[in-house]
């Protein structure tokens with residue numbers, strides 16, 4: 001089988017180009033973070049590098065340092081914002097692993113003792129809730 005390649009029409013590439021809306025919480029030259037529209041818990045945030053790669057397997061290693069520096073920054077901010085007990089950080093590679101959007105991304109999900117994750121790519125959250133949560137995370141990141 002030929003190696004799977006990057007498709008620049010994937011939904012996160014469109015978000016990066018501003019072609020479709022997102023609830024953004026952080027942006028710099030290399031990285032964008034925004035709310036997952038089907039959160040597995042309140043405050044579920046995605047962090048993506050701006051450089052195109054399908055997933056971790058084909059990524060240029062130089063994109064990973066800046067990406068994970070922001071994963072840590074956002075993980076700290078969501079933990080504080082939502083008063084979480086912990087934070088799950090997840091990243092999927094290829095369909096067999098559960099990947100559904102083929103632009104490298106890292107999931108950050110606040111966790112609470114005894115509360116299971118909601119299903120992956122489950123129910124769409126109300127835009128006003130996503131906007132409110134994004135605002136809270138942006139505020140925590142600016143402190």
Ligand code: AMP
Pocket residue numbers: 011022035036037038039046091092098099100101102120121122
């Ligand atoms: P993965 O299975 O790791 O590829 O997960 C893709 C994630 O993207 C899922 O958690 C979806 O809920 C989320 N998602 C899909 N479309 C959008 C979108 N337009 N904006 C934000 N998150 C999205």
